[in-house]
Amino acid sequence: MSNLLEVRALCKTYATGPNRVEVLAGIDLELESATTTALVGASGAGKSTLLHLLGALDRPSSGTVSFRGEDIFRKSDRELAFFRNKSIGFVFQFHHLLSEFTALENVMMPALIARTARDKARATAEELLDDVGLSHRLGHRPGELSGGEQQRVAIARALALSPELLLADEPTGNLDMKTSEGVHALLAELQQKKGLTLVVVTHNERLAAAMGRTVRLVDGRLE
Numbered sequence: 001m002s003n004l005l006e007v008r009a010l011c012k013t014y015a016t017g018p019n020r021v022e023v024l025a026g027i028d029l030e031l032e033s034a035t036t037t038a039l040v041g042a043s044g045a046g047k048s049t050l051l052h053l054l055g056a057l058d059r060p061s062s063g064t065v066s067f068r069g070e071d072i073f074r075k076s077d078r079e080l081a082f083f084r085n086k087s088i089g090f091v092f093q094f095h096h097l098l099s100e101f102t103a104l105e106n107v108m109m110p111a112l113i114a115r116t117a118r119d120k121a122r123a124t125a126e127e128l129l130d131d132v133g134l135s136h137r138l139g140h141r142p143g144e145l146s147g148g149e150q151q152r153v154a155i156a157r158a159l160a161l162s163p164e165l166l167l168a169d170e171p172t173g174n175l176d177m178k179t180s181e182g183v184h185a186l187l188a189e190l191q192q193k194k195g196l197t198l199v200v201v202t203h204n205e206r207l208a209a210a211m212g213r214t215v216r217l218v219d220g221r222l223e
């Protein structure tokens, strides 16, 4: 199998006034295509920081992240944003759906922003909402959906531009146990169906156990 991502000597230091906090102190990691990984570690260990770097939402202090062999941080900010939109989907703890738009419109949004024709964006969004079991809720706004349904819409939206890599940061951190299990099962099903490479930051042991492997952040390094 080929590596989708290769991380080498990745470091991230935050400077807050006179203080410097070295959060990541040399991360090496390889992610094979179409695999699932749980990223775990204590609160404040740097899990979100690492996930943001894997997803090109932030730049490292040093080190490299290669996506299919290409060093992504050599790209300009504009190129990086284009790459991110095309290749990476994100799911966060809080869904960040736009409250004044319907489920369908929320899922269509990334394609519309990427200038996809409206009919095509709509067809893809309908298909994705069907994939997440919400074809009966297309016209509902986020406030008219349950927490689990909102997160399903967020997952559908994350897949709108057919990313290869799906990054999820505590995707069920805000849900009760039963609803979480449904979302976990959905993520596993979509990963298989679409051949996604999935990385999930989680404190949930059951979700971590369902991933192909677990990597643990301790003192800025992977154990």
Ligand SMILES: Nc1ncnc2c1ncn2[C@@H]1O[C@H](COP(=O)(O)OP(=O)(O)OP(=O)(O)O)[C@@H](O)[C@H]1O
Binding pocket: 014, 015, 016, 021, 023, 041, 042, 043, 044, 045, 046, 047, 048, 049, 050
């Ligand atoms: N923008 C920032 N500026 C300064 N320090 C930051 C910044 N972002 C994160 N940190 C610090 O980096 C450390 C790691 O934060 P991060 O959010 O990556 O941890 P985490 O492992 O995801 O934690 P949690 O499980 O609590 O969400 C924390 O000590 C945090 O205070």
